[in-house]
Amino acid sequence: MTSVPGLSFRWEWEPAPSVRAPELRKTWARIEISVGAEYVTLLEDLESGSSRRSIYCPLYPLAEWAAYNWWFLRADARLARYADLSRPDRLDPRRLRRHSLRGSGDGFVWPNLLILPEGIGKRLIWCRDRSHLTAQRPVRFISDGEVLLDRVSVEQELVRLISAVLTRLAEQGITGTPLEKEWTAIQGAEPDEVEFCLASARLGLDPYSEAEPYQQLIVRAASELRDDLLGDFYDAVEPALLGSALEWIREARSDIEHVSARTDAAALREAVWQGPQRTSLSSASLAWEKGWEQARAVRRALGLADTAEIALEPYIAHVTRQPADSGLLALGGATEGFGPVAVTKPGLPMTASRFTLSRALWHYLWESEPFFLVTTAYTDRQRVERAFATELLAPASGIGTLLDGSPEMAISDDIEEIAARYRVSPMVIKHQVENQLLTA
Incomplete structure (x- = not known):
């Protein structure tokens, strides 16, 4: 584990006339992703045997992934419970997609970079492709690493990426994309909504599609618990047990007060x-x-x-x-x-x-x-x-x-x-x- 300057996305726009979807065609680029001096996008071309530090694909899917998983990338620390995060093939696929760049999908080959919140930090873990997973792929990522970075700097770099893609699309006359709608909603969220979204994410719930059945219990938890006690509660409890867990805390508090x-x-x-x-x-x-x-x-x-x-x-x-x-x-x-x-x-x-x-x-x-x-x-x-x-x-x-x-x-x-x-x-x-x- 080392201390490094930070996460960095670098790109150069490239022509892609044969790509049909306009948001993909107009954001096609040569992309480098690095953490300090280490290149997450370091790969081996399996046909030629040569290596390079960049990938060629559109930035749009990556920006869309970051926006759609924004609250999880900010607050969901639950994946860190897994004992071996260096083996992504053994992790919960649903949670993995929320935290790994490989969840960007759209048929492109992305490096397996995990971004995990840890309080005031963000843990970044990236690992090389295992041979049995690359049989049908033309390239294989060959870089490994793990670092703990400042939370704000990582989030700012993700914001820079999303903003750059939206600016590029607007300059090309492409508007109304799912990315634009999602990011506009996130940026326009009121403080109470932000608090609810972060709480939902800490519980492992998508605030827009999974959290509604638990809304009253989330609000109740926020009214009964405070500060680190509330945060630790969200990070640990299963959503289905929110009510009974709050009751246990109330009874346990009474126990303490009587000792x-x-x-x-x-x-x-x-x-x-x-x-x-x-x-x-x-x-x-x-x-x-x-x-x-x-x-x-x-x-x-x-x-x-x-x-x-x-x-x-x-x-x-x-x-x-x-x-x-x-x-x-x-x-x-x-x-x-x-x-x-x-x-x-x-x-x-x-x-x-x-x-x-x-x-x-x-x-x-x-x-x-x-x-x-x-x-x-x-x-x-x-x-x-x-x-x-x-x-x-x-x-x-x-x-x-x-x-x-x-x-x-x-x-x-x-x-x-x-x-x-x-x-x-x-x-x-x-x-x-x-x-x-x-x-x-």
Whole structure:
């Protein structure tokens, strides 16, 4: 993962007299798509064996795809839940079309560039064509990459593309296209409509064709929840369970308000914030590193050795209530004069419970929310809290000390033994080895 200047579309208009559809003929171009110095459109011509950095096709389908999926490209982070985004052939085709340039279609060969919202960032992933998918194609895309970019810069580049295509068509006397109608409606949307469209997209719903049955529940959610709590709710809950999930939050809030267990969390929060602050949450590109450093700050404040297990009971209380939606792992909050409380699913294994409570503790220590959700979503904030929980429970440096040999030589028995020492799942140790020790 690298930090790069940004997404860029470049084109030169080309003649295409044999193309019948006027919007395609007049926007035919030689197109280059790049992310920083990497060319997403780098391809191999299968007949000649040569490579080039551009494709020849109309810009209109690409602009139309961006407009028709505008709200999803701005707000729908649900595709990020998939474990392996580098294998688009394994992803939900409907959601894939909403986020991949290949959804532009119209019979043209487009690179498989995914654009995924992640809070204040946009994750871009592009991958080469696999040989079994290119048997009937004259070219094969051969570039791979993954970056996290600023959300605004990516959206501005998409707007520039759409505007350029509309200007080109207008100059050629072509008006009233589906693209023009769609983009005019988007640009003219009132603030309330924009809010509804973004909320629908976060729920995975097309605001114009799928969201109407849920309109009252979306409005209800916006009236009962606020700020990050509302956003995390939209990102995680299934639309069909909106009503029951809102009721679960109401009941879980009541549970929190009736718990009067005092903890040492307030003193811990004060100690952490009085210590040296080495990171800022202003950049989305280092979300996991922020979480790691925040966890180290907590362990320093507690005077814990890196090889020592942390006890969570002194810092966060919890009660259980069966959630209405599997995407909602916990609701947390704190009443005045008492420490944080998390409402979690009953019957969780000890290791899963400790991980969820650690994620909830992050909200209390590092955010100023009266209530918050821990969910299965994958946005920038969720990445921070997951990294925090991982490093808080099982510090990478401690794991390195406990390993008998180098991280490259770690075997399953080593990982399971260290996991038992920290009271975490072996997957937590495996992630720490792969993401910190092997990359050091």
